[in-house]
Amino acid sequence: MSWLEILGLIFLVVFVVMGVVFTYAGLIGLIRFPDVYNRLHATTKTSTLGTLGITIGVMLYSFFSFFDTGDLWGSLFANGIFLKGFVVILFVLLTNPVGGHMIARAAYRTGVPLSPKTLHDHYGEHLDALSVPTDYADIQMELVGSLVDDDGYSGDVETGSGENE
Amino acid sequence: MSFVTAFLTVAITLMVISAFPIIWMFIKKNRIPNKVIALDAASSVTMSILVLMAAFEKSAFYIDAALVLAALSFLSTVSISKYLTDKEVF
Numbered sequence: 001m002s003w004l005e006i007l008g009l010i011f012l013v014v015f016v017v018m019g020v021v022f023t024y025a026g027l028i029g030l031i032r033f034p035d036v037y038n039r040l041h042a043t044t045k046t047s048t049l050g051t052l053g054i055t056i057g058v059m060l061y062s063f064f065s066f067f068d069t070g071d072l073w074g075s076l077f078a079n080g081i082f083l084k085g086f087v088v089i090l091f092v093l094l095t096n097p098v099g100g101h102m103i104a105r106a107a108y109r110t111g112v113p114l115s116p117k118t119l120h121d122h123y124g125e126h127l128d129a130l131s132v133p134t135d136y137a138d139i140q141m142e143l144v145g146s147l148v149d150d151d152g153y154s155g156d157v158e159t160g161s162g163e164n165e
Numbered sequence: 166m167s168f169v170t171a172f173l174t175v176a177i178t179l180m181v182i183s184a185f186p187i188i189w190m191f192i193k194k195n196r197i198p199n200k201v202i203a204l205d206a207a208s209s210v211t212m213s214i215l216v217l218m219a220a221f222e223k224s225a226f227y228i229d230a231a232l233v234l235a236a237l238s239f240l241s242t243v244s245i246s247k248y249l250t251d252k253e254v255f
Contacts, residue, residue, distance in 0.1 A: 009168070009169065012169070012172070012220070013172060016172070016173075016176050016217070019213060020176055020179050020180065023180065023183055023210065023213065024179075024183060026206065027183050027186055027187070027206075030186070030187065030190055030202070030203070030206060031186060031190065036196065036198045036199055036202070039199070039202055040198075040202055043202055043205065043206045044205070047205065047206055047209035047210070048209075050209065050210075050213060051209050051212050051213050051216075054176075054213045054216050054217060055213075055216050058216050058217065058219060058220040061169075061220060062220065062223075079225070080225025080226075080228070081219055081220070081225045081228060084225055084228040084229065084232065085216070085228060087232060088212070088216065088228060088231055088232055088235065091232060091235050091236070092209075092212075092235060095235065095236075095239040096205075096209075096239075098239070098243070099205060099238075099239055099242040099243060099246075100205075102242060102243050102246035102247070103198055103201050103202060103205070103242060103246055105246065105250060106198060106201075106245070106246035106247075106249040106250045107196075107198035107249075109249070109250045110197070110198070110249050110250070112196055112198055
């Protein structure tokens with residue numbers, strides 16, 4: 001076992017442990033957070049970082065274990081894991097924040113209530129100023145068949161965002 | 166059984182275990198954005214499992230599957246969100 005292979009092994013262990021730890025942190029956030037928006041905050045960032053860490057670890061491990069044979073060209077290009085892992089990283093970095101933003105926008109505009117612990121709601125003030133309707137609850141009714149609130153709160157919540165001034 | 170095989174086996178097992186609470190959240194939560202969030206998290210966990218399987222089997226084809234899964238997950242997320250906000254997909 002040469003030192004290049006050991007270097008690749010160290011990269012593999014460090015980055016894959018980082019990815020698994022971030023994935024479990026996102027899981028705890030998904031279960032424990034009270035709100036759609038908080039849950040989105042937890043899962044989007046941590047799933048990006050988890051997938052990123054695991055992919056970088058596998059990429060560097062395969063690069064160094066190919067490079068061990070002295071073939072730089074092969075370890076960069078003929079080894080499919082390195083290039084395809086790079087493409088996966090680019091794709092995840094581009095699409096995951098866009099997807100999270102789209103879900104948050106759709107959730108707010110379909111009238112999913114905020115948690116009662118929310119302090120500020122600047123997006124709601126902005127939409128009120130533009131007079132954009134934020135109540136499309138009939139879509140939820142049509143698709144799921146009920147408006148039963150599973151987060152333990154519902155309806156209009158006093159957000160305390162400076163309306164009492 | 167070398168160190169790499171054992172390490173990757175443990176990592177794949179942990180990622181598979183982490184998929185079960187996501188499926189439970191998908192079934193339990195009622196609102197549509199909650200379900201979409203759970204779907205997104207499940208697809209990213211599956212992508213991680215596929216990338217780890219690529220290192221386990223030393224084959225690059227698993228990463229193709231991960232890439233296709235990422236594209237499908239992004240497409241489904243964006244189309245569901247567009248449908249919820251605008252009541253039409255395109």
